[in-house]
Amino acid sequence: MIFEIDSVELYFKEKTILNGIYLKTETGKTTSLLGRNGSGKSCVLNIAFGTLIAKYSHIRLNNKPLKKPLYQTQLASFLPQYHFTPNQVKVSVLFKLFNVKWKDFIVEFPELTKYKQYKINTLSGGERRLIEIYLILKKNAKIILLDEPFNGISPLYIDKIKLLIEIKKKHKAIILTDHRYQDVIAISDTIYLIKNGCSKLINNLTELEDYNYLLQGSL
Numbered sequence: 273m274i275f276e277i278d279s280v281e282l283y284f285k286e287k288t289i290l291n292g293i294y295l296k297t298e299t300g301k302t303t304s305l306l307g308r309n310g311s312g313k314s315c316v317l318n319i320a321f322g323t324l325i326a327k328y329s330h331i332r333l334n335n336k337p338l339k340k341p342l343y344q345t346q347l348a349s350f351l352p353q354y355h356f357t358p359n360q361v362k363v364s365v366l367f368k369l370f371n372v373k374w375k376d377f378i379v380e381f382p383e384l385t386k387y388k389q390y391k392i393n394t395l396s397g398g399e400r401r402l403i404e405i406y407l408i409l410k411k412n413a414k415i416i417l418l419d420e421p422f423n424g425i426s427p428l429y430i431d432k433i434k435l436l437i438e439i440k441k442k443h444k445a446i447i448l449t450d451h452r453y454q455d456v457i458a459i460s461d462t463i464y465l466i467k468n469g470c471s472k473l474i475n476n477l478t479e480l481e482d483y484n485y486l487l488q489g490s491l
């Protein structure tokens with residue numbers, strides 16, 4: 273599966289947000305989007321998924337134009353920036369809804385065993401986020417979009433999520449964005465930086481400093 277998004281133009285009222293975005297991912301690859309706060313990363317993911325309509329955007333799957341929103345195809349699953357699980361639903365019910373095995377989860381995260389019958393909104397924000405990321409990564413989807421998967425997650429769990437992404441990408445095409453650039457760099461096959469509404473393919477990591485995304489000497 274090859275996924276491409278191209279020629280994106282997005283405006284909010286008179287303000288230009290995006291005006292030259294291209295990015296590509298494919299099965300076996302993690303493609304990442306970096307950029308400062310407000311540069312438009314979440315907008316790109318939402319446009320890709322079909323939950324935000326841009327003035328222009330072209331999406332291709334396996335080199336063919338996609339004529340309907342990606343979310344209608346059942347091919348993709350999307351971790352939005354904020355909690356997507358309904359407050360009152362029990363953890364066990366969420367696993368059933370996503371057709372994901374609880375027993376596999378507690379092998380990876382035994383500390384969360386006690387939460388099986390809890391309502392999701394009674395967990396801490398990070399624990400809830402961890403379950404949401406796990407469900408999205410384990411869901412039977414060929415394209416995975418992850419908006420800030422590491423946000424609010426403790427270091428040990430971040431390492432486990434990174435490992436899970438590496439395992440899952442063998443059969444999935446992944447696009448992710450996060451501010452933890454070192455973690456992002458560690459698991460990315462391709463990186464784009466969004467700057468001034470345009471995506472720039474990063475061929476050499478020092479370009480992240482040259483484009484003033486990172487301070488000189490950060491790498």
Ligand SMILES: Nc1ncnc2c1ncn2[C@@H]1O[C@H](COP(=O)(O)OP(=O)(O)OP(=O)(O)O)[C@@H](O)[C@H]1O
Nearest residue numbers: 284289307308309310311312313314315316353451
């Ligand atoms: N519904 C909206 N109406 C007006 N402006 C919006 C709307 N959604 C996003 N924006 C603006 O679009 C720009 C890009 O927002 P976006 O959330 O995509 O940035 P981001 O790169 O994901 O930022 P962050 O890293 O802080 O999450 C911002 O300037 C934001 O204020």
